[in-house]
Amino acid sequence: MLSSFLVSAGVVAVAELGDRTQLLTLLLVARWRRPWPIVAGILVATLLNHALAAAVGQLVAGFIPEDILRWVLGLSFIAMALWALKPDDLDETPAVRSGLGTFLATTVLFFLVEMGDKTQLATAALAARYDHLVLVTAGTTLGMMIANAPVAFGGEALIRRLPLRYIRWSAAALLAVIGVLTLVTF
Numbered sequence: 001m002l003s004s005f006l007v008s009a010g011v012v013a014v015a016e017l018g019d020r021t022q023l024l025t026l027l028l029v030a031r032w033r034r035p036w037p038i039v040a041g042i043l044v045a046t047l048l049n050h051a052l053a054a055a056v057g058q059l060v061a062g063f064i065p066e067d068i069l070r071w072v073l074g075l076s077f078i079a080m081a082l083w084a085l086k087p088d089d090l091d092e093t094p095a096v097r098s099g100l101g102t103f104l105a106t107t108v109l110f111f112l113v114e115m116g117d118k119t120q121l122a123t124a125a126l127a128a129r130y131d132h133l134v135l136v137t138a139g140t141t142l143g144m145m146i147a148n149a150p151v152a153f154g155g156e157a158l159i160r161r162l163p164l165r166y167i168r169w170s171a172a173a174l175l176a177v178i179g180v181l182t183l184v185t186f
Helices: 001-014 020-032 035-059 066-084 102-114 118-129 133-161 162-184
Strands: none
Touching: 001 118, 001 133, 001 162, 020 035, 020 102, 020 133, 035 102, 035 118, 035 133, 066 118, 066 162, 118 133
């Protein structure tokens, strides 16, 4: 049971490195300079988004034979590895409307940005793999917080010091390894 939580946290933390949600976090911090409501908004949005994704993942897993599920999951992680190589930019993030509070704006923006994102798909895949909806949701949410909270608190200084290209490559390599391991050991 604990492995479903730890694997879920690790997969999402790695998948989020250099992702557009980190750029969105940086954008929100630059706008409001209030990390605590931003981190709280990320937490709420991620819990809602990933709980929905995990529920869908478990539902789908009930209809797919185990051999096919292994291939779908393994190839999904490899596809996420390739996706991680694509740089995100600020043009892809929705504009922040000035009338919203920091918390509400962060919650809405993160929920929308995560729709169809690789971490949402990873959450669905992990929930299909493990039969622990709550632990997968908690793990993927923790992974999202591990990746984004330091950006909220360290902000621009942190991003300037991190070589995002190498982080993306490392994340892609780790996701590819997870995909291959899923194919081999499911």
